[in-house]
Amino acid sequence: xxxxxxxxxxxxxxxxxxxxxxxxxxxxxxxxxxxxxxxxxxxxxxxxxxxxxxxxxxxxxxxxxxxxxxxxxxxxxxxxxxxxxxxxxxxxxxxxxxxxxxxxxxxxxxxxxxx
Amino acid sequence: xxxxxxxxxxxxxxxxxxxxxxxxxxxxxxxxxxxxxxxxxxxxxxxxxxxxxxxxxxxxxxxxxxxxxxxxxxxxxxxxxxxxxxxxxxxxxxxxxxxxxxxxxxxxx
Numbered sequence: 001x002x003x004x005x006x007x008x009x010x011x012x013x014x015x016x017x018x019x020x021x022x023x024x025x026x027x028x029x030x031x032x033x034x035x036x037x038x039x040x041x042x043x044x045x046x047x048x049x050x051x052x053x054x055x056x057x058x059x060x061x062x063x064x065x066x067x068x069x070x071x072x073x074x075x076x077x078x079x080x081x082x083x084x085x086x087x088x089x090x091x092x093x094x095x096x097x098x099x100x101x102x103x104x105x106x107x108x109x110x111x112x113x114x115x
Numbered sequence: 116x117x118x119x120x121x122x123x124x125x126x127x128x129x130x131x132x133x134x135x136x137x138x139x140x141x142x143x144x145x146x147x148x149x150x151x152x153x154x155x156x157x158x159x160x161x162x163x164x165x166x167x168x169x170x171x172x173x174x175x176x177x178x179x180x181x182x183x184x185x186x187x188x189x190x191x192x193x194x195x196x197x198x199x200x201x202x203x204x205x206x207x208x209x210x211x212x213x214x215x216x217x218x219x220x221x222x223x224x
Contacts, residue, residue, distance in 0.1 A: 041216055042119070042202065042214040042215055043202070043214040044214075045211065045212075090159070102147055102148075102164060102206060102212065103149075104159075104161070106158035108157070108158050109157075
């Protein structure tokens with residue numbers, strides 16, 4: 001039972017390079033999220049999706065783009081990486097009822113370093 | 116002021132001790148409250164919900180104080196395996212989850 005899978009798990013980029021993080025979930029969840037976690041800042045929502053073909057901005061969307069072409073996948077793109085985007089990125093998914101249950105299922109995280 | 120604030124710790128306690136964490140939230144319209152646990156270099160996982168009347172799950176007790184806008188987590192008879200970071204989570208009127216920055220607990224042998 002894979003749950004939520006993120007790839008890659010580690011990546012080092014140079015400033016200005018682009019990359020895409022892939023999140024895949026096999027739980028048939030409607031909602032998917034991308035968070036970043038920095039020391040002392042907690043988890044901050046970048047973008048989220050409430051269903052296939054839909055995306056919305058979260059708290060810190062600048063410098064990122066997302067796509068949800070298939071229900072099971074949620075892609076996070078960095079078009080021109082900056083050192084401020086060095087962080088640990090977590091993907092999460094939830095059923096429609098998560099806003100009541102509060103339960104998000106997280107991937108293992110992707111550690112990105114931008115030099 | 117942050118929407119959700121936690122004492123970052125670290126809390127270092129001996130095995131068997133009782134430890135409590137608080138978390139304050141700024142939005143009085145917040146509707147739901149939760150505690151997540153995050154082990155070092157791992158993903159967060161839901162520990163328990165927090166109900167208005169307070170609730171227990173084994174050695175863990177969660178409480179909500181709406182008047183003072185804080186939630187608490189009490190851990191009794193601490194185990195080494197309880198060492199982790201505990202994240203407070205609040206769902207506000209916009210139905211989005213807001214995470215606190217976490218409280219680090221280390222249980223010492």
